[in-house]
Amino acid sequence: MKRLFMWSFSLCITLTTTMALAASDARLGNTLLTVMNHLSDDQDTLTFDLAALKQLPSHSITTHNPWEEGAHHFKGFKPSDLFEQQNIEGSVLRLTAFNQYITEIPLEDFTQLGAIIAYEMDGQPIPVRSKGPLMVIYNFDDNPALTNEAFYGRSIWQVYKLQVMRVEH
Numbered sequence: 001m002k003r004l005f006m007w008s009f010s011l012c013i014t015l016t017t018t019m020a021l022a023a024s025d026a027r028l029g030n031t032l033l034t035v036m037n038h039l040s041d042d043q044d045t046l047t048f049d050l051a052a053l054k055q056l057p058s059h060s061i062t063t064h065n066p067w068e069e070g071a072h073h074f075k076g077f078k079p080s081d082l083f084e085q086q087n088i089e090g091s092v093l094r095l096t097a098f099n100q101y102i103t104e105i106p107l108e109d110f111t112q113l114g115a116i117i118a119y120e121m122d123g124q125p126i127p128v129r130s131k132g133p134l135m136v137i138y139n140f141d142d143n144p145a146l147t148n149e150a151f152y153g154r155s156i157w158q159v160y161k162l163q164v165m166r167v168e169h
């Protein structure tokens with residue numbers, strides 16, 4: 001009986017801790033994004049918390065998307081700025097989500113088509129249950145040509161890993 005009590009007690013602690021961590025994903029100091037540069041000689045791995053991502057120039061997009069009701073205001077950064085800050089040369093990003101969904105995005109989508117990796121929706125960090133903490137956002141409202149499967153497929157949410165895939169000179 002005593003053992004069962006101790007067991008349920010520690011299970012409770014574990015669950016509470018897990019839930020607390022999930023709720024505070026965007027807390028300062030917690031890594032939101034791991035950047036792996038397979039192209040660098042020493043296979044660099046860099047980690048970014050919310051504060052570090054917010055140090056990059058911020059960009060906003062207000063748009064509808066196929067997954068949310070109504071228009072939302074998204075704020076985030078462009079990987080092109082992150083690459084510039086870190087002296088990374090790359091032209092394709094492979095992004096991985098919590099569910100191990102993977103998509104590859106040309107860097108031009110961010111520099112030419114105005115896409116961002118959003119860390120805020122409607123002025124708040126994006127909870128995991130709302131597809132956060134990081135999601136790729138295209139301005140579908142401004143750019144109806146993007147409303148097709150190719151760009152829906154690149155609209156990855158719950159991103160945590162960015163791999164630098166290719167350099168083109």
Ligand SMILES: Nc1nc2c(c(=O)[nH]1)N[C@H]1C(S)=C(S)[C@@H](COP(=O)(O)O)O[C@H]1N2
Nearest residue numbers: 067097098099101152153154155156157158
């Ligand atoms: N994290 C994550 N993002 C994702 C996906 C996914 O499975 N996981 N599916 C992608 C694909 S293929 C499409 S078409 C759109 C829409 O997916 P849905 O129709 O399942 O909502 O989200 C994209 N982003």
Ligand SMILES: [Mo]
Nearest residue numbers: 149150152153
């Ligand atoms: Mo898709």
